[in-house]
Amino acid sequence: MPSVLQVPQWDVQRLPHAEGKSFLITGGNAGIGYFVAEQLAGTGATVVLGSRDRARAEDAIASIRSRVPGAKVKHVPLDLADLASLRTSVEAIGLDRLDAIVHNAGVALDHPPRRETADGHELMFATNHLGHFALTHHLAPLLTATPGSRIVTTGSFAAKSERLDLDDLQSTHDYQPKRAYSRSKLAQMLFALELDRRLRAAASTTLSVLVHPGGALDSLTPSRPPVHVRTTGQRLSRLPLGLVVQGKDAAAWPAVRAVLDPGVRGGHMLSPRAFGLRGTPRIEPLWNHLADTTTAARLWTASCELTGTDPTFTH
Template sequence: MPSVPKAPTWDVQRLPRAEGRNFLVTGGNAGIGYFVAEQLAGTGATVVLGSRDETKAKAAIASISSRVPGAQVRHLPLDLADLASLRTSVDALELDRLDAVVHNAGVALDQPPRRETKAGQELMFATNHLGHFALTHWLTPLLMATPASRIVTTGSFAAKSERLDLDDLQSTHDYQPKRAYARSKLAQMYFALELDRRLGAAGSTTLSVVVHPGGALDSLTPSRPPVQVRTAGERLRGLPLGLLVQGKEAAAWPTVRAVLDPDVRGGQLWGPRVFGLRGRPRSEPLWNQLADTTTAAHLWTASCALTGVVPTFT
């Protein structure tokens, strides 16, 4: 009996070509988002950096262009904390197709006091979840017009031990910054899975995929001046932690695979291979709380009310 050929191993250093495709990366000017954008630019695709800071976006574009000959990268002004501005931002994309959007941008606050957007919503929940929820609504016509497009949402390992409080989504009571951040990321993950269920029910070829980067440290991240600068001292101090976690370049791998790999399926969760903290990307079982479709549906309804948009997929 002839042997069955093995499926090719995904090589993070030899990505498939993607000329003619367009990718939007929110928060692509810094952190993990920068490395997602750099790696995607290396495939020949057009990469749009969604960022509210034009200066930082230009620095990121210059850095990517210096490392990727012929890189096609541009900036889109995007402020996820300002829901009223998102439709204008999407109109400014001026694309005839969008093959993937990476919901990567995020705010993480370490200290009180609780902060709000100008619309009166808790800043982390509003930016990390509600902004991406509303952005998806405005991007839907473009995504659905692009066969096999993808919506890749970045969760966090910090969310694995959390539960959503549907009665206090905005952390009005007993505000704890790290918990509020973790819950905002958990909300993103619930949203992405509910989104995939709704896309499937509508018969859409657009997929929604969840990723998380594991543990990512600046001290283990390669320098990309002026976007990311790592001193020799920081590198030496971070080396022992490299047994457990990784830098932000490697932390981008699950996202990049979720965008490019034709074998990725909607509703999957992708993260690092080694204990979910470091290593090459793999599909992993959904965390227990993410299987709770009732909570996901309630969150969707609440998000519609809080954003004033109702995503539909017909």
């Protein structure tokens, strides 16, 4: 058996080169997605920011270029809540292959009332899950054209204690925003694992990998003006929390590793090392309810019906 010393350790500060590769990050203009984009840009890859807001995307691009000289980064308009627009967004990427998509964008509402998209879907479930499900369908040709491509889906610690209600996926009854958000993230996580099972069954080389970023606070996140500005007072007031959670720059590490690490396999879940809340990324055992293949398969069928898409990967 190989010794532990022979297993290469992942170093978040020394990422492998990725010149010639291309990565798309949804919601790459702010929050954790911004730092995923910044870190991947440092590898020499082409990084595409999927964002509804062109001005904010341009701010993010300027910030990345100021820290990564020669960064190859661009914006593509992307509104996950508008299912009919996604095919056009994928065409606008202007690439003939894609090495990875990071499903990162998300909406989290704190207060009622319940909101719907133009398609009539509950906003958080539509944006966080259905939009990414349909986007995967439209990206399938680009990902299939790239041997070993990866689909990285961002879950949440909030989903650990939640369960799906398959009879009310859109929270039409007893709408509670925090619960609806947690269930939308659980749907994403079940989708990622069901997608990997389908990829394996199709003998595809594309991998579906699951990540969750742990606990991330703005006050522990380094400034990237004008994308994010942290005052000294904010930093000092929240320093004790740094023992438990982390900034969004560190919360990006699981997704970056999921994109780049050759040792990552389909169906893996990566999370922060310390209690799933902070620290360097590790491969974590799946939570028990994520192994529920029956629920995942039923969710897949419902998602196909709600989006009019069915992500399939055939060579």
